Each structure stands twice: as C-alpha cells, then as structure tokens.
Amino acid sequence: MAMRDALLPEFDHEMAVTRKVLERVPDEKFAWAPHEKSMTLGRLAGHIADIPSWVKETLTRDSIDLSGDYTPNVPATRAQVLETFDRMVAEARPLIDATTDAQFMSMWTLKSKDQEMFSAPKAAVLRSFVFSHLVHHRGQMTVYLRLTGVPVPSIYGPSADEAN
Numbered sequence: 001m002a003m004r005d006a007l008l009p010e011f012d013h014e015m016a017v018t019r020k021v022l023e024r025v026p027d028e029k030f031a032w033a034p035h036e037k038s039m040t041l042g043r044l045a046g047h048i049a050d051i052p053s054w055v056k057e058t059l060t061r062d063s064i065d066l067s068g069d070y071t072p073n074v075p076a077t078r079a080q081v082l083e084t085f086d087r088m089v090a091e092a093r094p095l096i097d098a099t100t101d102a103q104f105m106s107m108w109t110l111k112s113k114d115q116e117m118f119s120a121p122k123a124a125v126l127r128s129f130v131f132s133h134l135v136h137h138r139g140q141m142t143v144y145l146r147l148t149g150v151p152v153p154s155i156y157g158p159s160a161d162e163a164n
Contacts (some may be wrong), residue, residue: 003104003123004096011096014131015052015089018138020153021145022048022085025078029148041144042081046073048141049085051134055092058125059099063109066117096126 022045030042039047050073057064075081104123109116120128142152142159151161 003101004099007096007104007123007126008093010131011055011093014135015093017153017155018048018134019082019085019089021138021141021155022078022081024145024150024153025081025141026148026150027077029150030076032144032148034144034147041141041148042076043072043074044137044141044144045078045081046075046084048134048137049073049075049081050088051130051137052085052088052092054130054133055095055126058108058122058130059095059103062107063111065111065114067111067113 025041025045030045031040033040073084075084099122104126105121107119108122108125109119110129111117138155142155145152152159154162
C-alpha cells in the first residue's frame with residue numbers, strides 16, 4: 001500500500017471533524033480567552049484554519065525557518081475561519097495524493113534562525129507537526145467551546161452534547 005493511501009483517509013477524517021468544531025465558533029466570542037496567557041478564541045480558530053496549509057510547506061519544501069516574517073491569521077468571523085480552512089484543505093489534499101513514497105520518506109527540517117530544531121521524514125512531519133498538531137488545537141478549541149457554553153460536537157464518538 002502506498003503511504004498516501006494510509007494518510008488520505010486520516011486527513012479526510014480529521015479535516016471533516018475539525019470543520020464541525022470550527023462551525024461552532026461563535027462570532028460574538030472571538031475576543032474571549034480562558035486566561036491572559038491563552039490565545040483568544042478567534043486567534044485559536046485562525047491558527048487551526050491555517051494548519052492544513054502546512055501540508056504544502058511540508059511536501060513542497062525541504063525545510064522552513066520560523067524566524068521569517070509571519071503574520072498570524074486572526075479572522076474576524078466564523079465565515080472567514082471556514083473560508084480559510086476550506087481553501088487550505090482543498091489545496092492540501094491533492095498534494096498528499098500526488099506524493100510518492102520516496103518523497104514521503106525524504107527528510108524535512110524545521111529551523112529557527114538557521115538552527116535546526118528537528119528533522120524527520122516528510123510522512124512523519126505530516127503525522128506529527130501537521131495532523132497531530134491540528135488535533136491538539138482542536139481539542140483545545142473544544143474546551144473553549146465548553147467554557148463559553150457552546151455544545152461540543154461528536155469527534156471520535158459521542159460528546160456530552162451529541163450522541164453522534
């Protein structure tokens with residue numbers, strides 16, 4: 001089995017579930033944060049919406065340097081979050097589908113000011129730095145939703161708010 005045949009169903013599932021969570025983000029709570037050191041709900045939603053773009057950064061490059069100019073996506077509305085997320089997912093999926101096993105096994109490096117932070121095969125970067133990172137922040141978002149009184153959708157099984 002080609003690696004893409006294992007990665008694509010996982011990508012599709014995690015993106016569909018993530019979209020369900022992002023659909024719940026209330027516009028009127030974008031400035032809310034659970035703690036002064038936490039991202040606001042709107043900033044977190046924007047970060048989650050951007051993570052699928054990292055598929056392109058992983059599969060079309062051999063490294064990135066975090067010390068470059070980066071402006072975080074801080075959307076003003078749920079509609080902007082969903083538009084960004086849908087666009088990033090639509091760009092990412094064909095890239096995974098077109099990647100060969102040899103390309104998935106080529107090394108990718110994350111740097112900061114030209115200092116190597118980590119290197120791993122691109123397939124491992126997709127699973128950890130992209131997919132797991134997205135799942136981590138999606139879980140964080142479900143806590144934000146719960147704390148603001150928004151029903152949490154089912155993710156891997158029923159939530160306290162939904163049977164499915």
